[in-house]
Amino acid sequence: VQLQESGPALVRPSQTLSLTCNVSGASISSTGYYWSWIRQSPGKGLEWIGYISNTGNTNYNPSLKGRLTMSSDASKNQFSLQLSSVTAADTAVYYCARLVTIVQTLNPWGQGSLVTVSS
Amino acid sequence: QSVLTQPPSVSGAPGQRVTMTCTGSSSNIGAGYDVHWYRQLPGTAPKLLIHTTDRRPSGVPDRFSGSKSGTSASLVITGLQADDEGDYYCQSYDRGRQSYDSGLTGSLVFGGGTKLTVL
Numbered sequence: 001v002q003l004q005e006s007g008p009a010l011v012r013p014s015q016t017l018s019l020t021c022n023v024s025g026a027s028i029s030s031t032g033y034y035w036s037w038i039r040q041s042p043g044k045g046l047e048w049i050g051y052i053s054n055t056g057n058t059n060y061n062p063s064l065k066g067r068l069t070m071s072s073d074a075s076k077n078q079f080s081l082q083l084s085s086v087t088a089a090d091t092a093v094y095y096c097a098r099l100v101t102i103v104q105t106l107n108p109w110g111q112g113s114l115v116t117v118s119s
Numbered sequence: 120q121s122v123l124t125q126p127p128s129v130s131g132a133p134g135q136r137v138t139m140t141c142t143g144s145s146s147n148i149g150a151g152y153d154v155h156w157y158r159q160l161p162g163t164a165p166k167l168l169i170h171t172t173d174r175r176p177s178g179v180p181d182r183f184s185g186s187k188s189g190t191s192a193s194l195v196i197t198g199l200q201a202d203d204e205g206d207y208y209c210q211s212y213d214r215g216r217q218s219y220d221s222g223l224t225g226s227l228v229f230g231g232g233t234k235l236t237v238l
Contacts, residue, residue, distance in 0.1 A: 036227070045121055046157075046165065046208055048227040061226060095164055103171050104212045104227065105155045109164040 001025040003096050003110035011090075011117050017083040021096030021110060028077055029054050034099040035072065035079045036106060039092040047092075051099050052079055086117045122147065123209050123230035130236040131199045139233045141192045141209030147228055149190035152212040156185060156194050159206045159232075168207070169194060199237055206232045 007019035021035065028035055037049035050060035052070040060068045064083070072079040083090060093114050097106040124142040131137040141154060148154055153172045157165035167176055169185040172192065182198045192211075196203055209230040 045231040046210075046229040048229060051227075059225070099227075103153060103155070105167055105170045106157075106165075106210070106227075107167040107170070107176070109166070112164050 001098060001108055003098065003108060005094060005096050005110045005113035007094075007113060007115070009114060009116060011086055011115060012119055013087055013117055014085055017081070017086050017090060017115055017117070019081045019094055019096075019113060019115070020078050021080070022076075022078045023098075024077070026098070027074075028072055028079060029074045032101055034059075034101055036097045036099045037070070037081045038095045038097060038106065038109075040095070040112075041089075041092045044092075049081065049083075049094075088117050091115065091117045121231040122213055122226075122228035123211060125207075125209060125230035125233045127231070128234045128236065130238055131196075132238045133199055133201060135199045136195065136197045137199060137235065139194045139196075139207055139209075139235070141194070141211075141230050143190050143192075143211060143213075143228075145190065147190075147211045147213040148187060148192055150214055152214070154185065154187055154192035155210045156183075157208045157210065159208065161205075165208060196235075201237050204235055204237050206234050208232045 002024045004022045011017045034051040034053045036051035052058050058070050067084045069082040093112040095112045097109040156169040158168045159165040172187045173185045184195045213226045213228045
C-alpha cells in the first residue's frame with residue numbers, strides 16, 4: 001500500500017489549502033480502514049487533522065473549528081483535504097495515512113507535502 | 120500543547136537501554152485505549168514501530184518493546200545502536216473530545232515527541 005500527497009506548495013493567507021492523497025495497493029472503500037490527514041509544523045510534533053471513513057463519514061480535530069472539509073473519490077481511489085482561511089500557523093508538512101480502525105494505528109504514511117502559507 | 124506528554128529528549132550510549140515515557144489521562148490511555156509508537160528520521164515520514172501497546176510490526180527487532188500502566192505507556196529500547204537515533208512519537212485515542220462533524224466521535228492524539236540521541 002502506498003500513499004502520495006499532491007497539491008500546491010504555496011498558499012496565500014486567507015485562501016484555501018487543498019491537498020489530495022492518491023492511494024495505490026488498496027481500495028479506499030475497503031472495510032477496516034479510514035483515511036487520515038496529519039500535519040507537522042516546522043520543528044514541531046504531529047497534529048491529527050482528521051479522517052474520512054470508507055463510507056464517507058468524517059471526523060475532524062475540533063481545533064480546526066469549521067475550516068476543514070474532507071472528501072473522497074472512490075473512482076479515483078483518492079481522498080482530499082481542504083482547509084480554508086489559512087494563516088502562517090497552517091504552514092506544515094501535511095501527511096496522509098491509512099488508519100487501521102481495529103487498532104487505531106496509522107500505517108502506512110505518505111511521504112508528506114510541505115505547504116507554506118505566505119503572501 | 121500535546122494531549123500526551125513525552126520528555127523532549129533522551130540519550131544513551133551504544134549497547135545501553137533507554138526508556139521513553141508517554142503520559143496521558145483518564146480519557147485516553149487511562150480509559151484503556153491502546154498506545155502506538157512511531158519513529159521519524161529527519162526529513163522522512165513517521166513509521167509505525169510498536170502497535171497495540173506492545174506488538175511489533177514485521178521487521179521491527181525485539182530490542183524494541185512497549186508497555187502500559189494506568190495513564191502512562193513506555194517504549195524501551197535495549198542494545199542501543201547508532202541508527203536508533205530519531206524522533207519517537209506515541210499515539211492513542213481520546214474519547215473526551217467531540218467530533219466537530221457528525222457520525223464519528225473521539226480523536227487521535229499524539230505526544231510531542233522524544234528525540235533520541237545515541238552518545
